Amino acid sequence: MTRSTTGRRPWLLPFVLLSALALLLGACGSDDDSSDSDTTEAGATDGADGDVVKAGFIYIGPVNDGGWTQAHDEGREAAAAALEGEAELIYKENIPEGPEATQAMQTMIDDGVKIIFANSFGYGDAMKELAAENPDVKFEHATGAGTLDNFATYYGAAEDTIYLTGIAAGAAIPEGGTVGFVAPFPIPEVIRHINAFQIGVAEVNPTATTKVVWTNTWFDPTVERQAADSLIADGVDAIASGQDSPASGEAAKAADLPFVGYDSDQSENLGDIWLTASLYHWGDYYTERIQAVIDGTWETHEYWGGIHDGFVSLAPFGPTVTQETKDLIATRQQELVDGDFYELTGPLVDQDGTERVADGVKMTLPEILAMDWFVEGVVGNPSA
Secondary structure, three states, rough: OOOOOOOOOOOOOOOOOOOOOOOOOOHHHHHOOOOEEEEOOOOOOOOOOOOOEEEEEEOOOOOOOOOHHHHHHHHHHHHHHHHHEEEEEEEOOOOOOOHHHHHHHHHHHHHEEEEEEEOOOHHHHHHHHHHHHHOOEEEEEEEEOOOOOOOEEEEEHHHHHHHHHHHHHHHHOOOEEEEEEEEOOOHHHHHHHHHHHHHHHHHHOOOOEEEEEEOOOOHHHHHHHHHHHHHHOOOOOOOEOOOOOOHHHHHHHOOOOOOEOOOOHHHHHHHEEEEEEEOOOOHHHEEEEEEEEHOOOOOOOOOEEOOOOOOOEEEEOOOOOHHHHHHHHHHHHHHHHHHOOOOOOOOOEEEEEEEOOOOOOOOOOOHHHHOOOOOOOOOOOOOO
């Protein structure tokens, strides 16, 4: 799924702890560490101008962050393999929002890049300005909002898979227990993810709660570890994370508590404490959109993926997840695909006991993209 204090994902619209990485300034970027890295390329193409099409990727974090940016770069690598001989895919990592992002994208344009993908919400203003100035270049904004003729946005319904991970967490803790949730920013994207998670927890453990600690960063392993350790010290029964690094999982492993991840499959590293995670799959999207530029068929859109098209999925289950829990998750997942179930359907009551969504009413996409309240059972301040 905003960065800049709210950066990477929209306020409207995943293994080893990376302790040696420099702290990323503001919203996970690093002014000192921005870099122009790895280029994947291949030979000539049959494209309209006879040249290899160049595609550029702007990343808010490092490609080895064990989370959000790494997942995007794995998607880039998949697209490079699929488009071998037709496209050259380059990237710049650790690009802060603001003037540095504008400069990085302008450099790509000057180098002949014909389509630019950027993975942080805070890049939006720079992208739209450059789109207006460069009508022959296509711009694609992950988690962005709004479109132009040459500016598209893309994201998806991770709340659905996060809800499913909540079922795994609720089944893994004692009756009436608490899951500690390490969360980045109090923005609608993260709030709806936490709400969906708690709804999953409560489905199998009705009196269980989810306790939230805000880190105010997308990627800072030290801060994330401190937040997880504080929840553990408070006596939570499991840890969940909405962060970009594996730090929370490392804290859970040290405390031998069940763990739900985000953005990456850490099952091989976390062993018995691992439950599952919500994952994004960017490769097909990147392949299709670059292919459209090659073919001259690219059009703007607001893409919203989901379980149904493979954009989001669950990581493998850990060894302690029971068959009964797996079966329930599989049933709910199919119901989500078929449209027979949606976790954000009323009655939904907030922390104060006020009904926010009436019985049987399904929240709309605009409503979930503006969600600024916690459901009953979440402990924490949605505006802190």
